[in-house]
Amino acid sequence: MSNPFKHLNEAMEQFAKERDWDQFHSPKNLAMALTVEAAELQECFQWTTEAQSSELDEESLSAVRDEIADVQLYLIRLAGKLNIDIEQACQDKMVKNAKKYPAQEVKGSSRKYTHYRNETNK
Template sequence: MTTDLNQLAVRLQDFASARNWGQFHTPKNLVMALAGEVGELVAEFQWLTPEQSKHLEPATFDRVRSELADVSLYLVRLADLLDVDLIEAANAKLDENERRYDPDLYRGSARKAPPLTS
């Protein structure tokens, strides 16, 4: 059982290596596969109402879980190949968003913040 992204990345490396798939795992190919999997995830929600999307039927939930796993696996593999620490990158992005989206100005609003200036 994997417990963190580094362990998952190593398991993915081993999985791809055992099948000689590294030759196909270029960043371009992984991004394209990732986009396809995101599309499959989107398709599961496409015709649901907002309320239905919050309370998935068991069969739909199982498909969504599987698609989320596919998206996660491709994302972790891509980050590993590009030597990007996903946790570090996500925390840096959250730090940036905290600076951009002051709670007093954006609470309850979906509007986009202007880019940060240096």
Template sequence: MNQKELTELIRHFCEERDWDQFHSIKDLSIGLSTESNELLQLFRFKDEKQCEEYLANNRKKVEDECADVYYYLLRLSDLYNIDLNQALENKMKDNHKKYPKELVKGKNLKYNEYE
């Protein structure tokens, strides 16, 4: 399924359950953050090697949390008319200005740390 079809699938799922009433911008943002943290939780207290092993052995759990994040992102963008593709395209233009390759190549500094 493409992004539009997934958005419609989620919309239909929520309409059948009368969940629109629970999907304020605030609560969807909280849901997005919560699911992001559930993804993070999977790797808590693990070093880099343990994280790689965890991913190899628990791929479904990681995929499920990524799907939860995507669900909230698509739901929020659908209800509040955010064109995710356009927003990302705009943000990448900003990122090109914020992180000129001549200054940041091979560095992981934040934009305000290399000036």
């Protein structure tokens, strides 16, 4: 795991150890907790317009910041449990995405890759 993630993972391991929470941190449970935190992040934007979501007041931005941290920390903990290097996984995924979404074919489109592949194969 790269440095920022490695240090945060070690801190999360220590945090859990001090509280005897490692027993609860199975990959399944961490993945479930991650989705709960992601839902809490979504809740910060519920009922806002597109414009409002880009111009949050200080209180709302603070709540979003906390939820982003929660999501990231659970993700780091999950990756640590599974010995996944997040930075390398992200780099690998960017290579896959570049192949899946060639710029010349998808530029300016929000459609899923399966849609434009079907159009180009007709």
